[in-house]
Amino acid sequence: MVKEIERMGLTVVHVCTVTPISLTVGANRIVPAVAIPYPLGNPKLTADEEFSLRKKLVQQALDALEQPVSEQTIFEN
Amino acid sequence: METRRIVLYLNQFFGQIGGEDQAHIAPQSFDKPIGPGLGLKGLLPKNCTIVGTIVCGDSYFNENLEEASATVGEMIKDFDPHVVIAGPAFNAGRYGMACGTVGKIASEMGIPAVSGMYPENPGVESYRQYLYIVETGNSAASMRTALPSIARLAGKLANQEPLGSPAEEGYLSRGIRKNVFAEKRGSDRAIDMLLAKLQGEEFETEYPIPHFDRVDPAPAVADLSQATLALVTSGGIVPKGNPDRIEASSASHYGRYSIAGVESLTADAYETAHGGYDPVYANQVPNRVVPVDALRALEQEGKIGKLFPYFYSTVGNGTSVANAKKFASEIAHELVNEGVQAVILTST
Incomplete structure (x- = not known):
């Protein structure tokens, strides 16, 4: 899906936990997520802590969108 | 015939531990065949024994790739097998990636590995060069047809019998070129293929051109x-x-x-x-x-x-x-x- 969206000229970032799959499907901007059942959260944290974590990850995704890349890139946390 | 030892790798579901609620479990080792292993037991050559089954949750494996790989590697080593069978994983993405990784670990230990996957499973693209992946249907409904092919291939590998081409043996191409003797020289074969093509007949290429469908990164968003x-x-x-x-x-x-x-x-x-x-x-x-x-x-x-x-x-x-x-x-x-x-x- 990432590839088809990018094919249309949209800048897209893939936020996912299993980054090897993301590389296989051809995503170019990849931000590693927390866990498969909760990519942008963590049930072990308090609601406030979890919100901060999520906001940080989304901010990373935004940074990736603003970053020029020439090849598949994983933006490590 | 000398006894050959086979180890099976399964996820939490086929390993009969539980469903998605158990996908987080760390690797566990059992010294007996479980789940599909019971079916494989009757299909493998008589000198092949499934000596153990390693079970790991799909989410655990993919979220903790390094630890899971290390633990599973140790567990494989303890069983000292001649062949590792992983899956079959059908079209389950996380399971396919885990089975592929297990195949890679085994191949690094010099142990051949066999799995079964649907061709669209991401595990095929990522790990096909490390193990033999039998083509299966997209769901466990094809277990019945998958197991005999997996058992046949595993049996041959265990007994170090020569393997035929992917098409002959029913596994997905590993992208490996092998030297073989052909009856006709290349120019004759190419002309035969061309004539068949011109007459609209079926012909099989000897070297499928790999198809890389990549999309270049879109430019960064300016603001x-x-x-x-x-x-x-x-x-x-x-x-x-x-x-x-x-x-x-x-x-x-x-x-x-x-x-x-x-x-x-x-x-x-x-x-x-x-x-x-x-x-x-x-x-x-x-x-x-x-x-x-x-x-x-x-x-x-x-x-x-x-x-x-x-x-x-x-x-x-x-x-x-x-x-x-x-x-x-x-x-x-x-x-x-x-x-x-x-x-x-x-x-x-």
Whole structure:
């Protein structure tokens, strides 16, 4: 899906936990997520802590969108 | 004939530990055949014994790749097998990646490995060079036809019998070229192929040209604070009750849902339709998959110009590549027409 969206000229970032799959499907901007059942959260944290974590990850995704890349890139946390 | 030792790798489901609620379990080792191992037992050559089964949760393996690989490697070593069988994983993505990794670990130890997967499983593309992957159907309904091929291949490898080409043996091409003696020289074979092609007859190429479908990275977004950004997910978040009835696996369609005026995806209004991961956490806080709350905050702060007033959702569980392409292409056309410049796509 990432590839088809990018094919249309949209800048897209893939936020996912299993980054090897993301590389296989051809995503170019990849931000590693927390866990498969909760990519942008963590049930072990308090609601406030979890919100901060999520906001940080989304901010990373935004940074990736603003970053020029020439090849598949994983933006490590 | 000398006895040959075989070790089986299974996920939590086929290892009979549990469903998605047990997908987080760390590797466990059992000194007997389990699940598909019982079927394989009767199909393997008489001198082959399944001496052990290693079971690991699909989420655990993929989320803790290094630890899981190390532990499973040690467990394989303890059994000292001649062959490792992983799966079959059919079209289960996490399971396929785990089976592929197990094949890679075994091959690094000098032990041949066999698995079974549907050709679209991401494990095929990522790990095909490390193990023999028998082509299966896309679900466990094809277990009955998958096991005899896996057993035959594993038996041959265990007894160090020569293997034929992928087409002859029923495994997916590993992209390895082997020198063989042909009866006719190359120019004769090429002319035969050309004549067959000109007459519209069937012919088989000796070297399929690899097809790399890559899309170049789109340019960076110049100024996100002026841009409209859209959220897309394969994690199956839908309004409560799943109004479009998006399937829990092998989705045939996607949904577009308004988030105009929505500050946060709450448990009373949204849930997940995805059947391929434990839904408890996403149902509790749907923002964990589609981070509307965080994007609203960043929108307020002026980090993005605007959050597109709809999010798009489908279920990426066993969904065919053809469908996923079609959904994304339709979504992308719509987003471009609506003036969206950037997309965050989340996957579970």
